[in-house]
Amino acid sequence: MEDALKTRTATDPMHLLDVAQHPLQDWLRQQGLPSYRGRQICRWLFQSRVETFAQMTDLPAELRRRLEAEVPLWTTRVVAHAQSKDGTEKLLLNLSDQQQVECVLLRDGTRRTICVSSQVGCGMGCVFCASGLEGVVRNLNSGEIVEQMLHLLRLLPADQRISHIVMMGMGEPLANLNQVLPALAAAESPDGMGISARRITISTVGLPEAIQRLVRLGCSYNLAVSLHAADDRLRNELVPVNRQIGIEQILVAADAYFARSGRRLTFEYVLLAGVNDRTEDAQRLAGHLKDRPALLNLIPYNPVPGLPYRTPSTASCRRFTQVLLRAGVNVKVRQRKGSAIDAACGQLRRLQTPDVVAIRHTPALQ
């Protein structure tokens, strides 16, 4: 699945933050410069949050000039910035081929979580999600993923750090692991944001082969599996990619991930009124989860214009939750964040409705 999708754009110039390609190390080596310069540059970007090489004042002036002249730093540009009263902020980024993606900063107590996209659009076809309405256009490259992190980081005051990363933006991260993993490694690095893998969550529609790859790699990210239905008949309808997979295979892969990583699994379940929120759905779901080391995240449907689904009432969410709790499942109902600016789960999209873009335009960051 991964190789079939183009990642890069036609011209493909070198891009400093495209960490999957090790561009900085290669460039420094070619110039006969020591590799610690690379670590210095990373610290300027991820820790001091500067925008230009010129601001990296402990680099020799001549090196700064050559970097400015020869090494492209940013390939994405913030073209809109929306802020919600609950502290959520959403950025719309233009990519070098004029495609666009969105990413989100969420504030919760002292937590500062960023929600990052992995693809332009999404190919999984979940019928209730805005991100896949127009299909998938291409994978993001690792640089475009890292740039989302940096743009979001720059929204925080200097004394605040990003505490968590969730790969829950647009796209299916497990369909683009070759780019997602190096980007996460950059975030984890002590010269990057120094975020431990335990504070990073990869959310997936459930692609067993890719989950098995994470197992082989010995990853210790949190794995969140978007289940949304407890039987294959319903899941085939709601999550069409399930037709080639099936719930059983996903659970087997998720169990293997737990066995290797020791990380408690998370399952996500969007609640759609009258579709997957019946008592029997809850009972069947409890059957899958009650003996697993798992947390169930229930997500009341966030409305997407043009889609026919409805959010269940609070009473109906509570009834569904009770069935699971009584069966011994750990359940959390996900707090809705950012829905006022269409930044909540499933509301990120590639093609912007004019009112969203108009919320507030920021001057270009470069």
Ligand code: SAH
């Ligand atoms: N492709 C990955 C990453 C997306 S994460 C995945 O499927 O997990 C976004 C989460 O929000 C997923 O669980 C997704 O199914 C859920 N979601 C999508 N549309 C939604 C909507 N309209 N309301 C609530 N949750 C939604």
